Amino acid sequence: MREFSNLIGGEPRPADRTLDSVDPSTGRAWARIPRSTAGDADAAVTAARTAFPAWSAMPAAGRAHLLREVAGVFAANARELAELETRDNGRIITETARRDLPGMTYLWQLAAAECGAAVEGRTVILGPGSLGFTRRVPYGVVVGIIPWNSPISTFSAKAAFALAAGNTVVIKPAEQAAASTLRLGELLREVLPPGVLNIVSGLGEEAGDALVRHPGVNRISLTGSTETARIITRASTDALKPLAFELGGKSPNIVFADADLDRAALGVSTQSVFTANAGQVCVAGSRILIQRPVFAEMIDRITAITRGIRLGDPLSEETTMGPIVSAEQFQRVTGYLEIAAKEGAELVFGGRSGGEIVDEAYAGGYWVEPTLFTTEDNALRVCQEEIFGPVAVALPFDTDEEAIAIANDSAYGLAAGVWTRDLGRAHRMCRDVEAGTVWVNTYRKMPPGLPFEGLKDSGYGHDSVLANTREKSCLIET
Structure with a gap:
């Protein structure tokens, strides 16, 4: 049985309890993942908040350099990650190895190239001696909740663009297929500064609920079911968190x-x-x-x-x-x-x-x-x-x-x-x-x-660099 740990504050963090990860092709357990608690979720958010000031203040070129290094990690470990995901959720190796991993290497490179867009604003001449302009600013701590059907792809879509925009990130993978995401945590701790990326696995009603209710979380992005989106909406109302949902379909x-x-x-x-x-x-x-x-x-x-x-x-x-x-x-x-x-x-x-x-x-x-x-x-x-x-x-x-x-x-x-x-x-x-x-x-x-954004019960919002920023207005008169 292979053992995986959370990534919190740049360090591997096992949980007190574990869950079995089952190979769906055989029906037999093959690995153990953390069954994280509200305490683990709080530690991950705290680590992300601690890392946020330095990460958001880093010049866009510096973040871009690190994201290109992340793309290199994907390329160098593509086969291992593809096999982990295939064993964990049954997605055939020709999809994970030939479609997902090459595509995600490119996605991280694209996110690196778009770091500059996260700091661009607009200038408006309002009149003599009056200048208006906008600044794009990150939200802060972004939580990404990802599904079991395509963990590596959705992890990348949520983490890459949020990080490019200057946010720090906590990822909650689905308990049915968390192994590839947790392995990525092991690999990426050698590249990203501590606390910039955190990964906490476990049950939705435990670790997931603690994350969406946490007052230190500034934005939530879910890829999952419509019912889960309704639960998150109700749980996050007290803090008025911005939400992005990519949900189900009957296409x-x-x-x-x-x-x-x-x-x-x-x-x-x-x-x-x-x-x-x-x-x-x-x-x-x-x-x-x-x-x-x-x-x-x-x-x-x-x-x-x-x-x-x-x-x-x-x-x-x-x-x-x-x-x-x-x-x-x-x-x-x-x-x-x-x-x-x-x-x-x-x-x-x-x-x-x-x-x-x-x-x-x-x-x-x-x-x-x-x-x-x-x-x-x-x-x-x-x-x-x-x-x-x-x-x-x-x-x-x-x-x-x-x-x-x-x-x-x-x-x-x-x-x-x-x-x-x-x-x-x-x-x-x-x-x-x-x-x-x-x-x-x-x-x-x-x-x-x-x-990529749904309509009706398929959700709203998406994961791009600009979607992970807010536009702040400034007015100067002389």
């Missing part, structure tokens, strides 16, 4: 008859919901809207593609889909398979779960097949509720207006996909579909240069 993937159907079939299946971390991604295009003239043809194409999906050892380069992250999430996903059947949705393929669909060595893991249902009723629970697994529903539509109506008939508004050769239609869809991000003829691409 529509809209295929028009004029689309490149081969490209669309790949986009709505392996790039969107099934092999994309076994559907455990917030932007999963789990509602596949297909124009009626090509509905049957698209279902056939999707079915043919999913026959090639291989479940198994997430550390194998040959595996194309991993397990569900935990026993709790496995029960949730398989419960929706039963709900869909009871609601009358028609099963196209999949629907099986458990150890019989993988090699015997992984029979104890949390496995669910890629599964597709069809229906014409967008009111079904499997069309409205976020499943967070490799389960999708296909619905036919006739007109552009009907596609928009179905797409927008959701409490969520995180992302959407549109597949068409018609440029005018593409622009109308970008305008009229209620989603923070709309992809056209592609899916699940999130370059750091573009903001």
